[in-house]
Amino acid sequence: MTTKKHQSLKPRKIPSQSRAEQTVAAILEAAACILETKGLDGLNTNLVAQRAGVSIGSLYQYFPGKDALIVALSQRERAVFFAEAEGALNEPTGQRGLKHLIAASVRQQLRRPTLARLLDFEENRPSIAKELAPFITAMTELIRQLLDHEDIPPQPSIETAAGDIIAIVRAIVDAAGERGEVDRTALELRVSRALFGYLGIVGRQP
Template identity: 50%
Template sequence: MSDPLRSPALKPRKKPAQLRSAETVACIIEAAARILEERGFAGYTTNAVAEKAGVGVGSLYQYFPGKDALTAALIERETAVLLDDVAEAERAASGAQGLKQLIRAAVAHQMRRPALARLLDFEEQRLPLELEVGRVSFRLEQAIVRLLARMAQESPADPQQAAADMLAICKGMVDAAGQRGETDAASLEGRVARAIFGYLEPLRPGRDAALEA
């Protein structure tokens, strides 16, 4: 669901009221994704998207006031997939397993469609989506906090700070891999997992004294 505080230029003109309209909107958003993947920003126009979607450009403008609103809808769609995966990770059998699934979700978010993810990362910074990005980050941090709480004796003394650090580590590594054009998801997942669990190891209760000795 789009943010009610989102800039009017980024809001859909109207919500589809019928199944057929919803299918048209979904088709337009997927066409936008494909145009970005195939042609990059240079070829990303509303005319190109409408043609790819098989609709008239007037139909596109019935739902989106411009290209930025379409891009925001695409970012929202991709983020929803990530958040669904995060919710699934929270249902894992253990906190540690949930963290591994969370890492897998973050890597998949970047690697599922890597060219698209790189471009949307750029657009997410360009467009005025700070509130929405902040809410997603908070949602991810709280998921990590809840998973850490299930790790019993392995949970750090300050799980909120640890969650913020872990999110920064994961995001930094995944975004950098995307910018480099990496495509080996298994390799990236393994490296991020080692970094995250390596970060946690010294934070286990009772480890501070051992480190200072």
């Protein structure tokens, strides 16, 4: 069987000893590495275990299956990203908040471009998406609050707008990653233009 259906994708145990935490971290990092170097097709549980210096049995001790690995990896990356993105709420205006969000996205992407792109894709698979719903909800909520500022024109559907915004940022930033761009500022500017245009914000962007 390729993949067992309908099994939990949550980590099996919350590692309480630091030894276990290290194991989990090693496994995730191994998975990340392989994803970056060999792509999705190159990712398999046996290899991950080997690269992590752990037995395959141990891997299954911490992750109930392959998908759980990807979910955990996404969550790891998302957690970092979200911690940065949340700062957007402290910005005084909606536009400043958006810029903050964009900057966080760009930074996230440029840290590990290949990995980010691959995860972006995997997150679309229904089985994975389900587990990442909380993040989507949180992002949507965050964007909703940003759009709520009075310096942002009202949108017909906040839901739709939030989804579009996430998609647009991702698209430009992934495309840049693919091209190997490294200039953060230029990239942020391009994203801003698209986003501000989308939202109907006229006027000068810095």
